[in-house]
Amino acid sequence: MTTTAIHVRGLEKSYKDLHVLRGVDFEVASGTIFALLGSNGAGKTTIVKILSTLLKADAGSAAVEGFDVVGEARQVRESISLTGQFAAVDEILTGKENLVLVARLRHARNPGHVAEDLLAQFDLVDAGSRRVATYSGGMRRRLDIAMSLIGDPKVIFLDEPTTGLDPEARLEVWKIVKKLANQGTTVLLTTQYLDEAEQLADRIAILHSGRIIANGTLAELKGLLPPAKIEYVEKQPSLEDIFLALVGNKASVGDRASAGSRESVEDMS
Template sequence: MTTTYAVLSEGLEKRFGTVHALRGLDLAVAEGTVCGVLGPNGAGKTTAVRLLTTLLRPDAGSARIAGHDLVREAAAVRRRIAVTGQDTSIDGDLTGRENLRLFARLHRVDGAAGRAAALLDRFGLTEAADRPAFGYSGGMRRRLDLAASLIRRPEVLFLDEPTTGLDPASRNLIWDVVRELTGEGTTVLLTTQYLEEADRLADDIALVDRGRVAQTGSPAELKALVGTHAEVVVADADALPAAAGVLDRLTGSLPSVDPERNAVGAVAKDPTLTLPHLVRTLDAAGVPLLDASLRAPTLDDVFLRLTDGHHVHHPRDDKERAA
């Protein structure tokens, strides 16, 4: 089957004076999926969103959004997308209901009252619908802002850190809505600071570092790049060198030593390493062991490893994703 991409960019570049914010951004997001865009502060995530939503014009490169050229068909792109940015776009002097009806009229949506009522219910805002939005909590304002972006049922929804600062209940509600949207065929591009959020929602992740996509893949694929984390705690600090030697041999990577905890850790390149084998090998080496553990990698591990400037891979020739 040929994959159809809702978002496809090649070599996007953007400068702000002497700052090179994007240095050739290659991104492919399949229709009806969630793509999580992760990266350290200043990596270029928000700039990428602003370019892909026509708010900025690229200095170089090209992109197609929902089948339309980002620059030559910018108006057609805008008709097919919606954006929820880091700052809400709602009017605090209007009620929640009035805000949604206003957006519906601006976008010439038929049945504005019914659409507004449905979205208020979907986002748990019915009881507060007729109160001025300035009195809403931060979570309620964020939900109302997302509801406003869905007035037109966009083909592609851009969410730029939509749950930053929200309480767990509001965050879970937005997660549920994102899942519902992709189930209905909407494509979602999500930038987030919460690795747990990307792990739960994203079908694929694009890890952005220094203005480029450093690595792409599903959460499971990215975790597999890191390997299993092994840690041992010894009874005597004098045993730390021996424990480090064992982990070096078993994992094939340089161990890190924490003398305050009498602990040694390393990332196992061999996925077949088991806890019993680790414990037996330590015992055979005469290491006085207090504790040993193997932990599956998290996206935090992926993030730290692939954005430290030494482990970044730039898949410029990834033909199957660019096809």
């Protein structure tokens, strides 16, 4: 039986005369990836802040794991973890020291063991003894997400987790997000990247001008468009195909182009 991890009804929020949220409704099933897709300023981060008890809505209601975000804020915080747009890591400390610090704050029984397990899980063992100031953007983001897993939260909020990352680092983060969902963690992901939502999400909600204007699976959203006229042309590799092929990424979608395949393109006219 499918359970609901996040329940949002009629959420509204204004900053003086600026109406950011104008009655937002959606639900997120447990153990799924839900993408909140929208341009800058659409209100994605505001929703995340309300759901993580960092901000109070002007109207409406929201619950996480059955707990009201206002009346039961403590229980909500015990159930969630939040990774913001910028990695919240201490650059002076090493990777392992960052993990140990959070593990102690979360009252983990064996902080050192927890840190070592996460370093291995996120392929950071070799970098664990180095100061985070020496890490690349992708490594910092992996460490940031690893820190958010301490305490086994049931729900994780990822607010634009791949902003500023190179294509290879983005793919690494995508693999981590998929693995979290496969392990039963509920993930609410905000993004402005169409391909990110397409690759990761079980359901996608499009937020525009403070309202959800569409909400469904990728197939359901594609069904909103009229039938397309199909023409066949030879596919040219994209810049991402070229980049991943040159850096030796075996999972590159450029492999399809190198096989000389022909793919269909849609002409909406």
